[in-house]
Amino acid sequence: MSPSQTRIDTVVVVGGSIAGLLAAAAAAPHARRVLVLDRDRLPDEPAARPGTPQCRHTHGLLASGRESIEQLLPGFTAEVLARGGHSNGDIGRIGRWYVGGGLLADCNLGTRGIGVSRATVEHVVRERVRALPNVEIRDESDVAGLVGQAGRVTGVRIRGSRDGGAGSEIAADLVVDASGRSGRAARWLPELGLAAPVEERIKVGIRYLTVHVEARPDDVGGRQVVASAAVPPVPRVGVAIRQEDGTWSLTLGTYAEQPIPVDPDGLRAFAASLVSPDLVPLLTDRPLLHEALTYRFPDCRRRRFAAVPPGYAPIGDALCSLDPTFGQGMSVAALQAAALAELMAGGSDAIARDYPARADRIVDIAWTVVRGTVLGLPGVEGTVARGEATVGRYVRRLQRVARQDPVVSAAFMRVMNLLAPPASLMKPAIAVRVLRPRRAAVASVPSPSSSAARAVPAASR
Numbered sequence: 001m002s003p004s005q006t007r008i009d010t011v012v013v014v015g016g017s018i019a020g021l022l023a024a025a026a027a028a029p030h031a032r033r034v035l036v037l038d039r040d041r042l043p044d045e046p047a048a049r050p051g052t053p054q055c056r057h058t059h060g061l062l063a064s065g066r067e068s069i070e071q072l073l074p075g076f077t078a079e080v081l082a083r084g085g086h087s088n089g090d091i092g093r094i095g096r097w098y099v100g101g102g103l104l105a106d107c108n109l110g111t112r113g114i115g116v117s118r119a120t121v122e123h124v125v126r127e128r129v130r131a132l133p134n135v136e137i138r139d140e141s142d143v144a145g146l147v148g149q150a151g152r153v154t155g156v157r158i159r160g161s162r163d164g165g166a167g168s169e170i171a172a173d174l175v176v177d178a179s180g181r182s183g184r185a186a187r188w189l190p191e192l193g194l195a196a197p198v199e200e201r202i203k204v205g206i207r208y209l210t211v212h213v214e215a216r217p218d219d220v221g222g223r224q225v226v227a228s229a230a231v232p233p234v235p236r237v238g239v240a241i242r243q244e245d246g247t248w249s250l251t252l253g254t255y256a257e258q259p260i261p262v263d264p265d266g267l268r269a270f271a272a273s274l275v276s277p278d279l280v281p282l283l284t285d286r287p288l289l290h291e292a293l294t295y296r297f298p299d300c301r302r303r304r305f306a307a308v309p310p311g312y313a314p315i316g317d318a319l320c321s322l323d324p325t326f327g328q329g330m331s332v333a334a335l336q337a338a339a340l341a342e343l344m345a346g347g348s349d350a351i352a353r354d355y356p357a358r359a360d361r362i363v364d365i366a367w368t369v370v371r372g373t374v375l376g377l378p379g380v381e382g383t384v385a386r387g388e389a390t391v392g393r394y395v396r397r398l399q400r401v402a403r404q405d406p407v408v409s410a411a412f413m414r415v416m417n418l419l420a421p422p423a424s425l426m427k428p429a430i431a432v433r434v435l436r437p438r439r440a441a442v443a444s445v446p447s448p449s450s451s452a453a454r455a456v457p458a459a460s461r
Helices: 018-030 063-072 078-083 119-129 186-191 262-274 280-284 329-344 347-374 388-402 405-415 422-426 427-434 450-454
Strands: 008-013 034-035 095-099 134-136 142-149 152-159 168-171 173-178 196-214 225-228 234-242 247-254 293-304 311-316
Touching: 008 018, 008 152, 008 262, 018 034, 018 063, 018 119, 018 134, 018 173, 018 329, 063 078, 063 119, 063 329, 063 422, 095 405, 119 134, 142 186, 152 173, 196 280, 196 347, 247 262, 247 280, 262 280, 293 347, 311 347, 329 347, 347 405, 347 422, 388 405, 388 422, 388 427, 405 422, 405 427, 422 427
Parallel strands: 008 034, 008 173, 034 134, 095 225, 173 311
Antiparallel strands: 142 152, 152 168, 196 247, 196 293, 225 234, 234 247
């Protein structure tokens, strides 16, 4: 370490969810002590808790997320598979992906996907991080604010800690804010005389519900994922992922605060109105294993910092809370944690200088994908930037071509899995395949008829 690099002694991570735990894994090789603080009593087994109310719903771990977690915690994938997780091939071939109104062609991405519940992912990560010799995970400890001086964050104030007591302070060379989408930085930083981040929102009004049903080997031709994305004529989503307990986790959702039925007949009618025909059989010949679990997600939030103060690093939903139907949240956090790990070796100066831009570039990819899709849906509110309409027309054509062209399908899937930036879709090798004249239109999966859509009961959640 050069004299200009400031050595990191203590790292405090605010929040013990996946983002915070992976930040701790990133810091552990480079700091003497890493302390993770969470307000909940953390479970000893895979389970939901008050701080993760969405845990029981369907979660996707994208290829980029799995690779990043594996980089931070070698052996993660093998442990998840040992617990019953599914991974039976290339992520471009293990699922049926209905995007832009049609089924994408099977393709090869050179990396595998994994089907597993959010609860198991968090539990495996937590136990692996807890085993690191210089990491302490302290639950029932609520962070009340930041401590700082001379424009630098130097620690945290806590309340309700088992051993700290109300109003105690913990000094740190680096505070990683993994406190989630509530955006505590908007209050904490001004308390120190520092600028709060500017927030951008996209009002999506998502309502969704999740059920679990028995998974059978021959379901969906043996595939482990089905995803049916929303399009303007059908602003509804559906996703099913095989789970480690021998079930399908199946989530159905709407935009613009549209109601969604919760009874079995209503769920089947709703599934029949989606672009994909693959979800209806999963709800037709087997009972629901529990009552529908409901959730609401009002808006996507992105926070832009004019300047991130030294000693402070936001991660995960503290920076950007994304449309949950895209399954990007865990993977964005994992990518940011991997970036943090690379910079930790350079000390706190390198983190202050380089981490904000690195984390923001990761958000850019996911945010661009979400914006480009949801802003065209009826009832979704957000500002359309100059040039987005033109790009949107190109992407819609690309999606149609991707139904027949595995090369274009792979390029699109790499972006959706956060393995490549959206600009990669404009590369000449892809653009020429997208824009060249075609003798016949690329067929789309038939959209549901208006009568099928009207058949969905208008029961509220």
